Amino acid sequence: MDRNVATVDVIAERPCSMDISIIAIANQKGGVGKTTTAINLSACLAERRKKVLLIDLDPQANATSGLGVEQISGRSMYPVLLGESSITEFIQPTDIRRLDLLPGEVDLAGAEVDIARTEHYLHPFKNALAPLSNNGQYDFIIVDCPPSLGILTMNALTASHGIIIPIQCEYYALEGLSVMTRLVRQLRDSGANPKLHISGIVMTMYDMRTNLSQQVVQEVATHFGDRIFETLIPRSVRLSEAPSFGRPIIQYDGNCTGSVAYRNLAKEFLQRQVMSMTSERGEGPNISQRETVQDPIDHKTHPGHPKSPTADMHESSAEPLHQPVSEPAEHSEEQGQE
Numbered sequence: 001m002d003r004n005v006a007t008v009d010v011i012a013e014r015p016c017s018m019d020i021s022i023i024a025i026a027n028q029k030g031g032v033g034k035t036t037t038a039i040n041l042s043a044c045l046a047e048r049r050k051k052v053l054l055i056d057l058d059p060q061a062n063a064t065s066g067l068g069v070e071q072i073s074g075r076s077m078y079p080v081l082l083g084e085s086s087i088t089e090f091i092q093p094t095d096i097r098r099l100d101l102l103p104g105e106v107d108l109a110g111a112e113v114d115i116a117r118t119e120h121y122l123h124p125f126k127n128a129l130a131p132l133s134n135n136g137q138y139d140f141i142i143v144d145c146p147p148s149l150g151i152l153t154m155n156a157l158t159a160s161h162g163i164i165i166p167i168q169c170e171y172y173a174l175e176g177l178s179v180m181t182r183l184v185r186q187l188r189d190s191g192a193n194p195k196l197h198i199s200g201i202v203m204t205m206y207d208m209r210t211n212l213s214q215q216v217v218q219e220v221a222t223h224f225g226d227r228i229f230e231t232l233i234p235r236s237v238r239l240s241e242a243p244s245f246g247r248p249i250i251q252y253d254g255n256c257t258g259s260v261a262y263r264n265l266a267k268e269f270l271q272r273q274v275m276s277m278t279s280e281r282g283e284g285p286n287i288s289q290r291e292t293v294q295d296p297i298d299h300k301t302h303p304g305h306p307k308s309p310t311a312d313m314h315e316s317s318a319e320p321l322h323q324p325v326s327e328p329a330e331h332s333e334e335q336g337q338e
Helices: 034-047 062-066 077-081 106-116 124-128 151-159 171-189 211-227 237-245 257-280 309-315
Strands: 021-025 052-056 099-102 140-144 162-168 197-204
Touching: 021 034, 021 151, 034 052, 034 062, 034 099, 034 140, 034 162, 034 197, 034 237, 034 257, 052 062, 062 237, 077 106, 077 124, 106 151, 124 151, 151 171, 162 171, 171 197, 171 211, 197 211, 197 257, 237 257
Parallel strands: 021 140, 021 162, 052 099, 052 140, 162 197
Antiparallel strands: none
């Protein structure tokens, strides 16, 4: 059944009853849409009335600038990881209601060396998140990891409940995907993080006009099946423009296909979260029982989101897996999503 429909699934929008969920957005390869996905998934979850904290753990701090926040030396996870400050000191609100940010900075690169010298070098990030655990302040913590498999990424994966792996629809992305899945298995089997699982694989920069994009999607689907999100993130000029204005895509252009795709991704992600919780409790999720309810998107916060009947037609146009639709002319230009 196609999950990317205009109606809102009951299981997807039921309030989260679990503790805070920590999700790492990670891939050791750069330029695959990792930061773009971290920013826009966080914004779309906030739009759906979820309280979200986005942590920029990348020394490049692109998630910070992508939300229009200035980098300030010493106000990042760096002193927190070293135990010199509390994480609550550096969290700041963004222009998006219910979305907070812990900014990044270039000095985070030094944390790779400093943390490696400590005895329990895999756990500083997990320990740093302790003040936020089970206090009800956030539903989700989204972590934008560096494009590497260094100490910072390993710390994020050790602390996370799930990992979302964005991969570009190109050949070399397949090699990187096998590395990430093997790393997840090693962290789980070694006991460093027994509960770590792959929340999903996001196919980014999809261009239905090329045979390569379609072949890569089919190849990944063959090996990873339902781990792939049905929503495909299109190659979009608007998505590449939005960070330069310091805004997520739903604020920059709420009606473009990039906005539609990330809104559908957020909805699909919430579906999986609830199904995962149900599975952990030993209950069989009845995903066949679906009904239409009022869309909980906050239109006051994001006036760019259409509310007319045509909006539902527009939302359903985002590409579900194996059922791509034609892209408008705006996608004819190349873009880099990082």
